[in-house]
Amino acid sequence: MSPSPSTRWCPTPEQLMILEELYRRGLRTPKASQIQKITAHLSFYGKIQGKNVFYWFQNHKARDRQKLRKKLAKQLHQHHLLQQQQLYHHHQQQQLHPQTQYNTHTILDFQSPNSPFHHYSSICYSAQNLHAQGGGVCEEVPEEVMRQTWKADLPKDFLMRTYGHDPVMIMDVGPTFPCCRPSPRPLETLELFPLRSPTANAKEPAS
Amino acid sequence: MSPSPSTRWCPTPEQLMILEELYRRGLRTPKASQIQKITAHLSFYGKIQGKNVFYWFQNHKARDRQKLRKKLAKQLHQHHLLQQQQLYHHHQQQQLHPQTQYNTHTILDFQSPNSPFHHYSSICYSAQNLHAQGGGVCEEVPEEVMRQTWKADLPKDFLMRTYGHDPVMIMDVGPTFPCCRPSPRPLETLELFPLRSPTANAKEPAS
DNA sequence: GCAAATTAATGATTTATTCAAG
């Protein structure tokens, strides 16, 4: 019969909830080992693969950025209009820099104390952990790693690098465009998964 | 200690030669299984990983395109100048369309009969092959695939698709910009690796 | 109500851009 071979991953509400929680906590580009662990944990709630997690973070991050860009553009537009209006009225009260503004709480609020989660098992995502699980050496890629997730054998010193940007608190510098990077906490050790299975909280988006 | 742990892959001349030959034969975006096989074969000539092969093809393709773009831009510029000149001189002899031109042999010459190779072992990269090696089912991703290369479990009907473009001979249509896609032969079955080890033909780029 | 048609979200791939080693 082949009952629609399920061409693409369809995340369960629990999986989605956990992924969003991780994202809200600052995880943006998980390493291969992190992806593996997340996948392992999420696979409890339904079929899932590493690439699904990887793609989810990529897409979520990108679309968040894009949403913010639109919002900021609109805001800038408003500001521009307002400023013109103010200029026209000879008020000119603040002359805000378009680079340094709108980064305080407009970007993302990472506090959000009314999370649906209450207990977490803290999982350490440190270099030690990676060495301990990856197989050890990290000096001679042991041919086993190759048939793993790609990006798995991280290039030795790539554990905390996030390319051009520093992963710590550039929320208030505003480089050249809204390429924000929130990163509320060191991002090395993340408290992750809920210990109790939600199983039924799926239909409560915002009580 | 740690005598510079060889931060990145340094392809041997043989590896490079084979990769370039594969590229010249039309391979542009190898599937995970292809990458595995290529990697396996190339690992005979030196340490290599799947991601190296993957990145090599990505970069080569991208930089080829970019090179061509530059060349075409320059050509267009020349044409433009020439045309203006011609217009200025009231010659106007051909009025060539900028879309339909320069696709005949400017893009890439895939014939090049003076290849340094003479014998190949043909390796079939067909759907059958993929099924046979991937583990079989392709309907229920068997959890083993997950810890493979990503992109490994192709979405069932993804074997020949090349996105918007047809992989066969659009070399003369000139769509809207030089997003060329040569693909000189069906790309399903590729003759691949030389049976004799070249070992010393590495320094003959064009005799 | 409900199924076909349209549209919006979003998972999955490819392409462009960037960084850095040699």
Place this chain on the structure above:
DNA sequence: CTTGAATAAATCATTAATTTGC
């Protein structure tokens, strides 16, 4: 300067929402 490596942006394609005509 070339090129391996990695991420970000753009794009494709499929599933879910939503609408529309009955």
